[in-house]
Amino acid sequence: MTFHKEGYTSLALCVLFIAITNVIIKYYIPDVTWFVWFWYAVSLFLFITIVQFFRSPTRTLTINERQIICPADGKVVVIEETEEGEYFKDKRVQLSVFMSPVNVHVNRNPMSGVVKFFKYHPGKYLVAWDPKSSTENERTTTVVDNGKGTEILYRQIAGALARRIVWYLKEGDKVEQAEQFGFIKFGSRVDVFLPVGTKINVNLNQVVKGGVTVLAVLPNN
Incomplete structure (x- = not known):
């Protein structure tokens, strides 16, 4: 520790x-x-x-190029197919992990690859489980391309208490799966948007660990 x-x-x-x-x-x-x-x-x-x-905490991290690894500790609060309107502008599978103040708040890359898009958005501080928090709260958006035809988007979202989002990456960076990419202080949420057809490996309300839990398995290309 x-x-x-x-x-x-x-x-x-x-x-x-x-x-x-x-x-x-x-x-x-x-x-x-x-x-x-x-x-x-x-x-x-x-x-x-x-x-x-x-x-x-020191952890044995999960590394697998076909798997999407959980970006944060917490509880799965959303698993649904939805329209991602900022970057992909099409249907994606959204998974959201809510981090309470007692969770570890380190954020980790779900997948290895190159950062194709990054943007910081100032915004509101709605409670992190509010559906509008994904598009209206202070947040960052990161898109990573694994170089094998798959891009995923993940988003740090500030909550009612979290007023400070920290990130360590920028467009063009090469990132490694399960490496730290940021930190959110005092309660927050992370959304992950995956290609439709991705096999989901978790359930609603499941407790997950960043860098360890397998969120999903990518479809064969």
Whole structure:
């Protein structure tokens, strides 16, 4: 288990806040014993929350060129055929994974290939399970071509609490399956759009792990 680099600033601010407030309480209200111990408990809770949120566990990753690997930890909330209107502009199979604040928030590439399209969209902060969040929230859109006739699209989507999307790729980059491509802070969602005919390997409400769970198997070309 390691602490993710995206959490360094948050952890430093948390520790600074805890230190300042505890010094103030110790010197200005030391006789209010119940409150002192209450704040110690709150401080410990805040510290543990930051550490667990930005954790980055060591995993044995799944690598297979015919499989689509889950991009994030969480729960599958959408499996449906829908119109993808930003890049493909045709029917695709959409899978969506909702990440709660207690999930690991590292995002991983579902497939190896070359980034053919990337775009950041500022937007709203609807709750991540709202269907409109896929097109109206702050988000990024990435399209990867595996060089064998298959392109997939995946989208980081900010939620009501997530106000900071981080990404590490750009158009033209070569990416490797299960490698980290980004991070979303404090609750969010990732959508994946696959070719119609792709064999889906998960069910609605299934708990999945980023870089490990096989979402789908690509059709034979």
